[in-house]
Amino acid sequence: MNEPMLTIVVPCYNEEEVLPETIDKLRGLREELIDERLISSESALLFVDDGSNDATWDIIYKASLRYPEVKGLKLARNAGHQNALLAGLLAAKTRSDCIVSIDADLQDDIAVIRDFVKKFQEGYEIVYGVRNKRDADTFFKRHTAQWFYKLMRAMGVDLVYNHADYRLLSRRAVEELERFEEVNLFLRGIVPLLGFRSATVHYDRKERLAGKTKYPLKKMIAFALDGITSFSVTPIRMISLIGLVSFFISLLFGGYFLFLKLTGHTQTGWTSLIISIWFLGGLQLIAFGLIGEYIGKIYKETKRRPRYIVDLDLFNLWKPQQRSPS
Numbered sequence: 001m002n003e004p005m006l007t008i009v010v011p012c013y014n015e016e017e018v019l020p021e022t023i024d025k026l027r028g029l030r031e032e033l034i035d036e037r038l039i040s041s042e043s044a045l046l047f048v049d050d051g052s053n054d055a056t057w058d059i060i061y062k063a064s065l066r067y068p069e070v071k072g073l074k075l076a077r078n079a080g081h082q083n084a085l086l087a088g089l090l091a092a093k094t095r096s097d098c099i100v101s102i103d104a105d106l107q108d109d110i111a112v113i114r115d116f117v118k119k120f121q122e123g124y125e126i127v128y129g130v131r132n133k134r135d136a137d138t139f140f141k142r143h144t145a146q147w148f149y150k151l152m153r154a155m156g157v158d159l160v161y162n163h164a165d166y167r168l169l170s171r172r173a174v175e176e177l178e179r180f181e182e183v184n185l186f187l188r189g190i191v192p193l194l195g196f197r198s199a200t201v202h203y204d205r206k207e208r209l210a211g212k213t214k215y216p217l218k219k220m221i222a223f224a225l226d227g228i229t230s231f232s233v234t235p236i237r238m239i240s241l242i243g244l245v246s247f248f249i250s251l252l253f254g255g256y257f258l259f260l261k262l263t264g265h266t267q268t269g270w271t272s273l274i275i276s277i278w279f280l281g282g283l284q285l286i287a288f289g290l291i292g293e294y295i296g297k298i299y300k301e302t303k304r305r306p307r308y309i310v311d312l313d314l315f316n317l318w319k320p321q322q323r324s325p326s
């Protein structure tokens with residue numbers, strides 16, 4: 001294979017403090033990789049301004065005038081990290097063989113992009129950057145992140161542990177990603193669903209170069225909730241489960257209370273009250289759960305996710321390679 005065309009996509013939201021340095025460092029890395037003949041000289045850097053209200057776009061625009069390899073994409077309003085990232089991936093896909101996404105604050109060691117590209121050359125279409133240790137993150141962030149991964153796993157969502165949105169995707173992977181049309185985008189959950197050959201590369205996560213996190217607690221919680229509810233109907237199932245349990249409890253206690261009543265050990269009226277409360281409560285919860293199951297189905301239908309993704313098609317191989325319009 002010739003050297004692949006690489007695009008590095010960087011979502012930026014109010015990153016004026018770090019951006020100049022980020023641009024410099026990524027340009028430097030790009031030069032190195034070109035010199036090492038790992039990537040083609042047409043490789044580019046794409047900065048996506050996610051509706052920032054500081055000088056972020058100014059910096060991107062000026063850099064793009066100065067350096068031909070620096071490109072910019074400006075979103076009209078703040079669409080959120082995941083959407084900004086997708087916008088960048090889709091904008092870059094037609095002129096890239098592979099795309100690396102990385103945060104603007106360079107907490108992720110950019111040197112491992114070299115390993116990403118090497119893996120890509122070996123035939124991996126998805127390469128996950130995985131953090132070794134998270135010393136640089138606060139105690140709070142580290143632990144909430146751990147819980148988050150555990151909870152997601154428990155809910156049946158396949159996630160790569162300690163992997164954020166630092167990864168390489170082949171052009172084909174991005175094209176398939178485009179077929180996931182859901183509005184609530186949770187890339188970390190979707191990328192493993194693609195099923196293409198994948199590898200992981202480990203690195204140490206550093207502290208933010210400058211500026212503050214764009215993920216305050218409120219956004220973190222929203223992100224976690226989004227991740228869970230976009231991938232799992234387990235919470236609905238729990239309602240059914242609780243309903244079933246209280247229903248059986250009502251049967252057990254019902255028998256016991258009736259026995260007390262018959263042997264004359266209770267207040268008048270109490271038995272029928274307590275039995276009906278538990279019995280009806282249980283029935284109602286089961287009914288909720290049942291309705292929830294249907295809503296869960298509707299919800300899955302509305303996502304219109306692709307039902308399968310083809311890896312190799314030997315049957316149609318003799319036809320000219322079809323790519324989606326580019």
Ligand code: UDP
Pocket residue numbers: 010011012013014015050078079080081082084102103104105107212213214215
């Ligand atoms: N970001 C974005 N839109 C947003 C919030 C964040 O594009 O609405 C970008 C941000 O500029 C950064 C990346 O997403 O490049 C990750 O954000 P941050 O580093 O603040 O998150 P943390 O590392 O603290 O989880």
Ligand code: MG
Pocket residue numbers: 103105107208213
């Ligand atoms: Mg960060």
